[in-house]
Amino acid sequence: MIDVVLDRAYFVVAFLLLGIGAHMLIGDRNLVKKVIGMNVFQTGIFLFLIASAYVAGASAPLLTEPGPYVSPLPHVLILTAIVVGVSLTAVALGLIVRIYGEYGTLRADLVGEVDGGE
Amino acid sequence: MTPVEAVVLAFVVGAALATALLRDVLASIIAFAAYSLGVAVVWLLLRAPDVGLTEAAVGAGVTTVLFLLTIAKTVRPASEDLFVDVDPTALGVSALLVAALGTTLSALPPVGSSSAPVATSRVTAYYLENAYHEAGVKNAVTAVLAAYRGFDTLGEAVVVFAGFVGLLVVLDRGVLA
Incomplete structure (x- = not known):
């Protein structure tokens, strides 16, 4: 049982990061912290994929190094995902700046109240 | 480990x-x-x-x-408290998520195993064998990113461009100045 967990420690950490990110997304009332939570959630997924590409004792997929190599394909996926994630964060934060301009608060529950009062 | x-x-x-x-x-x-x-x-x-x-x-x-x-x-909201009050519902939901993911743990290959599906995949072997003489780049990641999957990377550039345009639409000039 302990060995099963230790051999897969990277996956366990990825699951924990998904949990922490989900908790920030659902539970935190501050909109900026919700976006930080989304970023933590993303890195959890990244960790799962990069860990699944890893081979113990292998080199990075630079063909100047001696083989064997880890798989390059998940690395490419995650590189793309990181850049797309930054675009997502930038648009989300832009919307938050506008929400603050309209409602004067960053608390999700208060934004709902202001909306309901109209 | x-x-x-x-x-x-x-x-x-x-x-x-x-x-x-x-x-x-x-x-x-x-x-x-x-x-x-x-x-x-x-x-x-x-x-x-x-x-x-x-x-x-x-x-x-x-x-x-x-x-x-x-x-x-x-x-930046000011507060006396160092930590947030943990919302029990959110904690329950995220604990449930971690528990559900945790049940898959024993079905996953050990990290670093050379017999794991990703390591033994034909796609991985193809890229590692052919990246240099087909793409002329010694970094296999660059070869896949810019040569084999070049159109995907173009799509990524489109997403970044759309994100930037979206940001400019959302923020009026007053905020950016």
Whole structure:
């Protein structure tokens, strides 16, 4: 049982990061912290994929190094995902700046109240 | 699992917990920057230097600047408390998520196993064997990113462009000035 967990420690950490990110997304009332939570959630997924590409004792997929190599394909996926994630964060934060301009608060529950009062 | 890996993974989880629990948004952003740096080191340990470089430049760099700009343009709520009040519903939902994911753990291959499906995949073998003489690049990640999957990378550029245009539409000139 302990060995099963230790051999897969990277996956366990990825699951924990998904949990922490989900908790920030659902539970935190501050909109900026919700976006930080989304970023933590993303890195959890990244960790799962990069860990699944890893081979113990292998080199990075630079063909100047001696083989064997880890798989390059998940690395490419995650590189793309990181850049797309930054675009997502930038648009989300832009919307938050506008929400603050309209409602004067960053608390999700208060934004709902202001909306309901109209 | 070497001691170095254990320490870095513990640091990453600790920094993520600090990010989630600190009430002050600025403190949370600083914890998140430390977390991104820890994750960049994890990518190096997993032999993904390209991802590590991108994470350090983009995750710890650009993203942190974006968050700081946001709280500079909006508000940093003041509070006496150091930590947030944990919402029991959200804690329950996220614990359920972790538990559901945890049930799949024993079905996953051990990390680093050379018989894992990704390592033995024909796609992996093809890229590693042919990347240099087909694409002329010694970095297999670059060869896949810019040659084999070049159109996907073009799509990525379109997403970044659309994101930038969307940001300009959302923010009027008053905020950017």
